[in-house]
Amino acid sequence: MLQVNIPQTNDGSLSPDSVRLVNGTSLCSGRLEVKSEQSWSSVCEADFDQQDAEVVCRELGCGAPSVRQGALYGEVEAPMWTKEFQCGGHESTLLDCGRSDSARSTCSPGKAVGLTCSEPVRLVGGASRCAGTLEVKRSEWRPVSDLHWTMKEAAAACRDLDCGSAVSTGRRNEASDRSVWRIRSHCVHSGSALRDCAVSSSSSTIVKLTCSGKSISDIIYDSNIFLPLSQ
Template identity: 60%
Template sequence: MSSSVLTTVFSSLLFTAEFSVRLVDGTTSCSGTVEVFYEGEWLGLCTGWWNMMEVKVVCREMDCGNVVSVSRGPLVQHGRRRVRLFRCSGDESPIRQCVIRVKPGDCIGGYYHHVTCSESVRLVDGAGLCSGRVEVKSNQSWASVCEADFDRQDAEVVCGELGCGAPAALQGGLYGEGEGQTWDKEFQCKGKESLLLDCDTSDRENNTCLPGNAVGLTCSEPDDVRLVGGGSRCAGGVERYDQGEWRTVGAEDWDQEDVAAVVCRQLGCGSTVSVLPGNTTRGFGVSCYGSESSLRKCSKIYDLLPGLTVICSESVRLVDGAGLCSGRVEVKSNQSWASVCEADFDRQDAEVVCGVLGCGAPAALQGGLYGEGEGQTWDKEFQCKGKESLLLDCDTSDRENNTCLPGNAVGLTCSGKKPFVTQSTLFLTWSEEYERQYRCVLVRK
């Protein structure tokens, strides 16, 4: 073997071994404060931009199943070197595939990070942290579970163990087939156990699991966000349940609209009507793109940031548009959202919707403008006068025709709110010159 090849192989081995991760001072091997091995020593991990995607990489590298929770770890000693983590997508295998930098000095917020992973159960190949194919750890390897050996009560335990909400869907083949072995027992949970492996099991009647029968599970997102002090569940100061208590949530000025959009979506409260900063709080901050389904998927920042007061529209929203003031009109009906047919919605109805959302006057109104909804269609015709404060305050009448042909789900563009800056219109890049001061440079597309 040539010297150049030996050098390449040796360098590759060094790089592979240079970064590794561990969890220390936890209650199990799959919980604790995150540390990364670099240049011969274990360094604490801290970052101002820390979300479930980064934590997912840590749990995967530790072979510890799904993320259960992330919380604030010990206080950083002043001047001590630490690792900072950037731009993890959540799909990396070792943590070194993320962008890692080592800097002296304090962390943003001044704390390291503590992680808890599920250890013995995980959901894989799903659309998020609370969905996927059920796999159980068996003899240090992961095994799929056959649909016949897993029922609703078993699913309740798994969803609870992973910090997710109640089971929403349970079906064989829902998230594909596992490549490894199949779990050889039938679970017999009562639904109240804290861990899946605390459940009773019995021998399977049939040792084979036919293709398409590896059980897939979708849990609902946890109800860990609320709006308080606003007179309804869709208005008030933003709080999130964290580390055993409800804590105020804040955001940077340029990120407040995106955070508000995620809060309204997670609560099923329609579109954002307004968002106002409150007092600076020692809760925690978040940074969102605006498209996330819950705050759990946004980046988490332990720092002093203004708390947010959010008002959501509650019963009407615009979806699949280019911004907060355009999209397909949907109305809340029996706890689900329904599209509105173009024939049942006119300029005066549009004036009310744009007004409710604080979006100025209607600019465009057309069927199919923002695609078709996947759910039901609103079964009434609106008869607004244009001055009502809420769409559901308008008079309605029964529709002459109960069908709404494809392409007729009404889309609306309002003239718009006062311009604001969001992550959807800006790239966020780090400037090396100012990084030690934790300043960002915003570069227009």
């Protein structure tokens, strides 16, 4: 179970916007923090389980949790908490979980929860999970427009999918305009995750993508090709 300082309003209810992941590479990874009044507190890993992680990732609009590890995203002072969340894993937000008084009063240093959720990106309709029509989830799943789409954006998508490098990219023509996500190129080129670069748009052409399914190092190793040294 997840134990943290509980943020409350004057009427005793929990306040919104009180969960975040910090020091990670995107919105979907980092050290877990919960807001208590006007300050953020890290969370102890001692009673943090899979159900709690699933709720946090869902609340942030990310995919399923893939890594849970203490001190993964930097050391902090030992967190303190007064309540224990009792998540079943199906709740929409952490604040929907039941809670009770905690039996603990301290947390050992180096035990702050680091959490990595999968990026909300997928390829559908292809021969494998690393090929197909590209879709991104923010408020909802939508396909991605091919406007300003290049191999740089394709490489970022394959990275977020953990599908190695981009092999090819193309377009699929729809019968009419539909709601899509347009990816801001400068945002992707700065190193941000695809989801963080998506803005709402409409288009009749959407991205098709094929990734290698392996990391670049795996591809080189598997090729068994030895290039001659420069003379």
